[in-house]
Amino acid sequence: MKFVVDAWSKGGGRAGVLQVGSCPALIETPALLLSTRKALPNFIPPDLLRSLPSPDSRLLQFSPLHFLEGPSANTISDIGGVRSLVSLHEFGFAAIPRDSTAILPEFDCTNKLGASFNTPSGRHLLKPAEYMRMLAAMKPDIWASLSDEVPSRATDKRNKLSVDRTVKWLDECIALSPPGTAGFGAIVGGWDALERQRCAQEVAKRNVSGYWIGGFGLEETSDQITSQLLRVVVENLPEEKPRLVSGLGLPEEVLRGVAQGIDLFDSAYIHQLTTGGFALTFPFEAAKRHSISDGMSDGTKINLRADVYRKDTSPIMKSCHCYTCMNHTKAYINHLLNVREMLAQTLLEIHNTYHYLGFFQFIRRVVKEGRFQEFHQEFIETRRGHSRVVPADDVCA
Numbered sequence: 001m002k003f004v005v006d007a008w009s010k011g012g013g014r015a016g017v018l019q020v021g022s023c024p025a026l027i028e029t030p031a032l033l034l035s036t037r038k039a040l041p042n043f044i045p046p047d048l049l050r051s052l053p054s055p056d057s058r059l060l061q062f063s064p065l066h067f068l069e070g071p072s073a074n075t076i077s078d079i080g081g082v083r084s085l086v087s088l089h090e091f092g093f094a095a096i097p098r099d100s101t102a103i104l105p106e107f108d109c110t111n112k113l114g115a116s117f118n119t120p121s122g123r124h125l126l127k128p129a130e131y132m133r134m135l136a137a138m139k140p141d142i143w144a145s146l147s148d149e150v151p152s153r154a155t156d157k158r159n160k161l162s163v164d165r166t167v168k169w170l171d172e173c174i175a176l177s178p179p180g181t182a183g184f185g186a187i188v189g190g191w192d193a194l195e196r197q198r199c200a201q202e203v204a205k206r207n208v209s210g211y212w213i214g215g216f217g218l219e220e221t222s223d224q225i226t227s228q229l230l231r232v233v234v235e236n237l238p239e240e241k242p243r244l245v246s247g248l249g250l251p252e253e254v255l256r257g258v259a260q261g262i263d264l265f266d267s268a269y270i271h272q273l274t275t276g277g278f279a280l281t282f283p284f285e286a287a288k289r290h291s292i293s294d295g296m297s298d299g300t301k302i303n304l305r306a307d308v309y310r311k312d313t314s315p316i317m318k319s320c321h322c323y324t325c326m327n328h329t330k331a332y333i334n335h336l337l338n339v340r341e342m343l344a345q346t347l348l349e350i351h352n353t354y355h356y357l358g359f360f361q362f363i364r365r366v367v368k369e370g371r372f373q374e375f376h377q378e379f380i381e382t383r384r385g386h387s388r389v390v391p392a393d394d395v396c397a
């Protein structure tokens with residue numbers, strides 16, 4: 001893995017280039033990792049996945065936890081790893097032991113040997129050695145070490161235990177690290193700034209290729225605390241290595257992360273929008289943001305289940321060049337949603353992913369032009385204005 005930071009914006013935000021494993025594409029950062037179920041997007045088939053902008057869409061997140069129910073590590077190894085399993089040879093893969101869409105950490109676990117997760121088939125205990133055996137079979141380009149994530153309500157004692165365990169497990173993971181892969185050290189500590197700092201300092205001493213910041217997106221979070229915790233963590237990390245955060249998905253959360261120097265984002269946001277029947281429509285440019293007047297939008301998205309779209313023969317966004325907007329109308333997607341055709345989610349996931357990749361592209365542009373702080377402030381202010389006119393039942397984000 002190679003990573004170079006090539007631009008800093010005054011007041012926050014940095015842009016760089018990441019090259020991982022066998023993925024030939026250079027990924028520009030800040031970047032979005034596409035979330036998957038068993039290494040493929042939830043609804044986008046492989047041929048349409050290739051219709052998304054490249055190389056922006058070439059870095060996929062997957063959760064090894066999804067494979068606890070099979071196929072087995074031996075079978076995946078025999079096939080040649082996750083990349084060969086799903087036949088996406090030109091893509092990069094990042095293994096992260098978390099998926100907030102279906103699998104949650106078992107916070108009350110008292111087992112000191114490994115992380116415990118609630119999965120659809122019951123509770124699973126995963127020890128570092130077993131986790132690394134899975135990764136050796138899956139051959140991801142990037143992997144995050146096993147962590148003991150805790151929610152914001154955790155006690156001081158539990159936060160401390162979480163950090164102690166996560167650092168210990170990191171050492172075990174490093175000792176068993178598969179050759180040719182890039183290990184990211186997990187940083188936890190809940191809502192305790194001192195524990196976050198301690199964890200970041202301990203992980204920064206280890207021989208890792210980057211950092212994975214966990215513990216966000218598990219419960220409602222305060223904007224101010226999120227920024228404070230990210231700042232404490234990033235201040236204690238070397239500048240030359242990439243920082244990946246999970247659980248920050250809303251546009252405002254992404255901007256908050258970028259402002260603190262985060263390079264990579266992984267979240268269930270696109271998945272949640274898509275399964276809810278929502279399409280992202282928020283514009284990036286300031287002038288366009290002021291022009292939104294559609295009463296069905298909250299300034300971020302529209303709900304395509306709404307009756308108002310039943311006879312709407314326009315695309316989700318006329319200015320969007322994604323496969324969905326180039327070929328289909330709101331009326332058709334509304335119909336597909338009403339008759340519960342999975343093609344609705346496929347078309348929505350394509351549009352939402354395309355749109356969000358465009359948002360990240362715009363963020364990189366303003367960082368490189370040195371006007372990220374100005375863009376960030378203006379974005380938040382115009383959206384505050386929108387939120388005052390949105391009907392409460394149309395807002396889910």
Ligand SMILES: [Zn+2]
Pocket residue numbers: 316317320321322323324325326350351354
């Ligand atoms: Zn579109």
